[in-house]
Each structure stands twice: as structure tokens, then as C-alpha cells.
Amino acid sequence: MAKREEFSTRWGIILAALGMAIGAGNIWRFPRLVAQNGGSAFLIPWLIFLFLWSIPLLMVEFAIGKTTRLGTIGAFGKFMGRKFTWMGCFVGFCTMGIMFYYSVVTGWSLHYFLRAGSGQLLGIDYSAYWNQFTGSGYLPLLFHLLAISTGIYIVYHGVVAGIERANKLLIPSLFLLIIIAAIRALLLPNAVIGLNYLFYPDWAKLLNYRVWLEGLSQSAWSTGAGWGLILTYGIYLKEREHIVSNSFITGLGNCSASLIVSLAIIPTVFSILPYQDAMTALRAGNTGFTFVWIPHLFDKMPAGSVFATIFFLALFFAALSSLISMIELTTRIFMDMGMQRRQAIKLVWTIGFLLGVPSAISLSIFNNQDWVWGIGLLLSGFFFAVAVNKFGARNFRLTLLNVEHDIIKVGRWFEWVLKYLIPVEFVALLLWWFYQSIVYYEPNSWWNPFKTYSLGTCLVQWGVVLTIFIIFNRQITRLVLKEKNS
Amino acid sequence: MKPLAIIFMIFILGIVWGGFIYLLVRSSRGK
Numbered sequence: 001m002a003k004r005e006e007f008s009t010r011w012g013i014i015l016a017a018l019g020m021a022i023g024a025g026n027i028w029r030f031p032r033l034v035a036q037n038g039g040s041a042f043l044i045p046w047l048i049f050l051f052l053w054s055i056p057l058l059m060v061e062f063a064i065g066k067t068t069r070l071g072t073i074g075a076f077g078k079f080m081g082r083k084f085t086w087m088g089c090f091v092g093f094c095t096m097g098i099m100f101y102y103s104v105v106t107g108w109s110l111h112y113f114l115r116a117g118s119g120q121l122l123g124i125d126y127s128a129y130w131n132q133f134t135g136s137g138y139l140p141l142l143f144h145l146l147a148i149s150t151g152i153y154i155v156y157h158g159v160v161a162g163i164e165r166a167n168k169l170l171i172p173s174l175f176l177l178i179i180i181a182a183i184r185a186l187l188l189p190n191a192v193i194g195l196n197y198l199f200y201p202d203w204a205k206l207l208n209y210r211v212w213l214e215g216l217s218q219s220a221w222s223t224g225a226g227w228g229l230i231l232t233y234g235i236y237l238k239e240r241e242h243i244v245s246n247s248f249i250t251g252l253g254n255c256s257a258s259l260i261v262s263l264a265i266i267p268t269v270f271s272i273l274p275y276q277d278a279m280t281a282l283r284a285g286n287t288g289f290t291f292v293w294i295p296h297l298f299d300k301m302p303a304g305s306v307f308a309t310i311f312f313l314a315l316f317f318a319a320l321s322s323l324i325s326m327i328e329l330t331t332r333i334f335m336d337m338g339m340q341r342r343q344a345i346k347l348v349w350t351i352g353f354l355l356g357v358p359s360a361i362s363l364s365i366f367n368n369q370d371w372v373w374g375i376g377l378l379l380s381g382f383f384f385a386v387a388v389n390k391f392g393a394r395n396f397r398l399t400l401l402n403v404e405h406d407i408i409k410v411g412r413w414f415e416w417v418l419k420y421l422i423p424v425e426f427v428a429l430l431l432w433w434f435y436q437s438i439v440y441y442e443p444n445s446w447w448n449p450f451k452t453y454s455l456g457t458c459l460v461q462w463g464v465v466l467t468i469f470i471i472f473n474r475q476i477t478r479l480v481l482k483e484k485n486s
Numbered sequence: 487m488k489p490l491a492i493i494f495m496i497f498i499l500g501i502v503w504g505g506f507i508y509l510l511v512r513s514s515r516g517k
Contacts, residue, residue: 011514047498047501196487196488198491198495199491199492199494199498200488201494242513245509249513252509255502256503256506259499259503407509407513
């Protein structure tokens with residue numbers, strides 16, 4: 001029997017986990033959300049939910065991966081019982097759905113990095129260029145192919161020579177790049193306006209339920225908790241590896257990166273733009289802010305070309321390190337079905353490229369997939385809570401988390417969070433996002449499954465996927481657990 | 487910078503960066 005793959009060092013698993021967690025969302029979403037939701041007032045719920053959603057789910061994922069040594073599908077089947085394999089299928093499919101368009105984002109950032117590095121990004125009409133680039137069809141497609149091929153090349157080399165080695169380069173480099181960008185931003189004239197905006201607490205905002213729900217959403221999406229990615233990395237943990245402390249490091253490291261990026265972006269925005277323009281920039285969407293406003297900002301800065309290159313390289317590294325984990329999740333599922341890594345990775349390459357094509361050539365499809373599977377992740381997180389409760393939250397904590405050699409022991413709060421809080425958070429978030437769809441995003445056609453941000457499109461796409469997985473639950477279970485007596 | 491902003495900055499960065507670095511150091515020294 002072939003030797004089981006595992007991370008060679010603790011640093012290896014920590015850097016891989018940080019690579020999974022730190023992604024495009026830390027760079028293009030977090031600073032805007034902080035600015036839109038009252039600065040420090042937003043940081044409070046964001047930090048609270050780090051401990052009441054993200055870190056507990058990271059611990060759950062690590063533990064289930066380490067215990068079952070199987071990807072998402074097999075892990076749910078083995079851990080919860082064969083009747084529940086469909087839950088693991090949904091978790092895996094949801095993250096795969098994100099991988100398809102995430103490769104496109106990684107490609108965009110690679111393209112902008114290359115343009116900035118070759119001195120061709122600044123001094124142009126940024127909005128027109130963005131529309132021309134995304135509308136060209138072939139360019140986003142080409143860069144999507146380059147991005148997924150890079151990720152595939154890394155994962156092809158396995159856990160140690162591929163994932164671990166790549167993250168040992170990507171993550172320290174990413175931190176170095178964003179720290180350089182933050183130092184530069186803090187040295188700009190009037191950077192203090194941005195710092196005040198970022199850290200002066202507007203307590204009244206805490207009375208607004210939207211700030212709490214945005215904080216929870218950001219925490220849930222940004223750390224990658226409940227996506228099945230850490231479960232997949234958990235498969236490769238050594239027997240004596242720490243689960244609890246690694247989960248805290250991953251959660252806090254992800255938040256540290258988010259704060260460094262905010263220190264780089266918000267002072268720059270307020271230093272360079274007049275107040276009204278700064279607010280307009282920060283209220284733009286993810287892509288508008290990153291690919292239209294950011295080049296505009298760097299254009300007005302001394303040595304802007306250098307810092308634009310640094311920024312887009314950091315974005316590319318962050319996106320690539322997350323894409324790697326998504327590719328590994330998908331590859332691992334096929335390996336559980338009996339394929340060798342070499343065969344599985346070729347299949348993932350083909351599927352990943354082909355199913356990313358629609359998002360690469362149409363921003364409308366890209367946005368729809370981001371909406372459907374982004375919200376789907378909340379359901380994935382809830383499924384992990386169901387798994388723990390079926391096992392017994394107390395039993396889970398005592399037998400799988402509080403192992404002798406870990407430097408942190410989890411208290412009873414973990415049981416309370418998994419039993420009551422995560423289900424309540426899940427229902428609140430789901431209702432809130434559906435309410436947004438009905439009232440704000442698609443008020444006249446929220447039921448229509450062909451509208452980008454409709455409730456209908458979410459329910460139909462989830463419904464189709466869940467129905468297929470539930471109908472074929474027995475066959476899928478046999479496929480992934482065929483040689484395992486569970 | 488406003489004093490309250492400074493206090494809050496130290497509080498947030500202390501928890502997040504402090505916690506992260508502390509755990510990294512503790513973990514790398516572990517068995």
C-alpha cells in the first residue's frame with residue numbers, strides 16, 4: 001500500500017492553511033466593508049464572529065479530515081453515516097463551483113500584475129480598459145487557463161513538493177508585499193484621515209443589525225471555514241499535529257492580513273482622493289474598486305507603477321494560494337474514488353477549465369455563480385455543525401479536539417457555539433441575504449431563476465444539485481467508501 | 487490621530503496581530 005501523504009512540518013501546514021484562508025476577499029472586499037460599515041464599529045462584530053463561527057468550524061474541519069482521512073464526500077459518509085454522504089457532496093460541489101470562477105479572478109489579477117509590471121497599466125482610462133478586457137472574451141479566457149494551469153502544476157506535485165513548497169514561498173512573500181504597501185500608505189500626506197476613518201469607533205453603527213450581519217458574512221467567507229478546504233488539508237496532518245492552535249493561527253492570521261491590507265488601502269484612498277470621491281471609490285463593487293479605482297489611485301502616487309505592481313502581485317499570490325486549496329479539494333475527491341493523483345489532476349484540469357469558461361467570458365455569469373455558491377457556503381458551514389451535533393458536541397470536543405499535546409484546550413463554549421449559535425447564525429444570514437435579493441437586488445424578479453442575484457436562481461441551482469446527490473447517495477457512497485468498512 | 491482611534495487601533499491590532507504572533511511563536515516551540 002502506498003504511503004499516506006502528509007505535511008512534512010508544522011510550518012508547512014500553517015502556511016498552507018493561511019494560503020487557503022487569505023484570498024482575494026481579504027484584499028478587494030474587507031477594506032471596502034470596513035469603510036462602508038463605520039470603521040472600528042464593523043471590526044467588533046467581525047472579530048466576535050471570528051470566535052463564534054470561523055475558528056470553531058476550522059477546528060471541526062481539521063478534526064473530521066484528520067479522523068476520516070477522506071475528502072469532503074467520503075468524510076461525511078464515514079463520519080456521519082452512509083445516509084449523509086450527500087451533505088459532503090454539497091460541501092465539495094459548492095467549493096468546486098467557487099473554484100471555477102475563482103480561477104478567473106486569479107487570471108484577472110495575473111493579467112493586471114503583468115500589465116503593471118511592464119508599465120502598461122497606469123495613465124489609461126481604467127474603466128474603459130476593464131470593460132474592454134472583460135468584454136474581449138479571449139483575454140480573460142487565456143488568463144483563466146494560465147491561472148488554473150499554474151494551480152494544477154503545483155497540486156500535481158503532491159502535498160509536500162507541491163502545496164507545501166508553494167505556500168512556503170507565496171505566503172511569506174504575500175505578507176512582505178502587503179506590509180511594504182501599508183508602510184508606503186502610512187507615509188503618504190493625510191494618511192491620518194484614513195486611519196481615523198478606519199479606527200475611530202462610531203458606536204451608533206453597532207445598533208444597526210446590518211453591520212453585525214456584514215461582519216458575520218465577512219468572517220464566514222474570508223476565513224474559508226465550512227468550505228471543506230481545511231478538512232482536505234486535515235487529511236494530511238500528522239497524528240500528533242495540533243488542531244486547536246492551528247485553527248486559531250489560521251483565523252487570526254487571516255484577520256491580520258485583512259488589517260494590513262486595510263492599512264495599505266484606506267489611508268491611500270483618503271490621502272489621494274477628495275472625501276466624496278474616496279467614499280464613491282469605497283462603495284464600488286469588488287471588481288470596480290480593484291480594477292478601476294486602485295490603478296487610478298496608484299496613478300496619482302509617486303512611484304505608483306512600482307506599488308501597482310506590488311498590489312497586483314499580492315492579489316495574485318493571495319488568489320493563487322486559495323485556488324491551490326480548491327484544486328486539492330477536488331483532486332482529493334477523485335482520489336477517494338480510486339484514481340491516482342496524476343489521473344485525478346488531469347480530470348480536475350479539464351473540468352476546472354471548461355466549467356470556468358462561462359464565468360471568464362461573461363461577468364453576468366461570474367456574478368451569478370459568486371452569488372449562488374457564496375451563499376451556498378453558509379449551508380456548507382451549517383452541515384458541519386449538523387455533523388458535530390450528530391456525533392455529540394461534547395464527545396467531539398473531548399475526544400477529537402482536546403488532545404494531550406495541543407497548547408490550547410477548548411472549553412465548553414465550543415459545544416454551545418456548535419449546538420445553538422451556528423444554526424442561529426446560519427438562519428439569520430440566509431434570511432438576510434434572501435431578503436436583500438427580494439428587496440434590493442432583484443425586487444421585480446426575485447423569483448426568476450435566470451436573474452443574476454435572484455432568490456430563485458439560488459434555490460433552483462441548490463435544489464438541482466441537492467436532489468441529484470440525495471437520489472444517488474447510495475451509489476456515491478459505494479464509490480468513495482468502497483474499501484472502507486464504515 | 488484622534489485619541490479614541492489610537493486606543494481602538496491598539497486594542498484591535500493587539501488582539502489580532504498579538505494573538506497571531508504569540509500563537510505562531512508558541513506553536514513553533516511546541517513538541
